Amino acid sequence: MIQLPADKVITIISKPTLNSKDVSLKVMSSPLAQEFVSRFDFGKKQLFVDCDEDALLEINPKLEISDKLLLWELGSLKITEGEWISFQKTIPPLSPFLAQDISGKDLMLAWGKKESLLSAVESGLGTYFSRSRNGKWVKGEESGHLQNLSAIYVHSNPFFIQYITDQIGAACHTGYYSCFFRELGLNDSISFVYPNKVGE
Structure with missing residues (x-):
């Protein structure tokens, strides 16, 4: 399982679909976020991690979002x-x-x-x-x-x-279009969202 940085607060972004502009957010301690990952239902939801591993993106089709x-x-x-x-x-x-x-x-x-x-x-x-x-x-x-x-x-x-x-170009300092370029999966699998970095 991915190890989140122990010395940072972790932000969990949640939304119903990958391209939804309806979004909610929670900030929690690293141990709580690590527990969130360990209990995550990869069969029903998707989970992405950002480049610094201090933000997670949850895709939950059953999510209800408050107004903005x-x-x-x-x-x-x-x-x-x-x-x-x-x-x-x-x-x-x-x-x-x-x-x-x-x-x-x-x-x-x-x-x-x-x-x-x-x-x-x-x-x-x-x-x-x-x-x-x-x-x-x-x-x-x-x-x-x-x-x-x-x-x-x-x-x-x-x-x-x-x-x-x-x-314009890459949002991530690594060169990927998005910082959320890795998807976590069952059995601690990690897959890359983008085949190439911007400009490659």
Whole structure:
């Protein structure tokens, strides 16, 4: 069985189908997430792991998803100025940011701050907080693999941001289109989702 990093919190993303934009999210300790994997029903559901092994993607056809708020679309806020100012006071110090492409395919899970979201709303580019660099991180700023956003959704309970993006090139630093390029299976099997890295 895959061993999740013991020193990190693990994010579990759940959705009813692989290309669904309806999604929920849970953040848990590594031991709890390891137990989740060990009890996973691979006969009825699918499970993918990201490049850093600190995010799992569960495809569960029986899943029911709670509502999300459309915050921003195609360059403009979809809430009033007063609602936007009030909303900014509710943003946690650090929260999950999930990027999906236009088709609903999950690309990556990173973390962001209030400043990350404000920058994304202003620039239209997928923006996060880099904990290793301790600062703002615009995805693709150095590689050219930018995320041109078409929509931003907000979820509550727990709070997380959902980017819908037109991904240029690879979302993953490994060169794969998505960070979720490995599917876990029965008998500890691991299969690769993409035959090639972007550009190969």
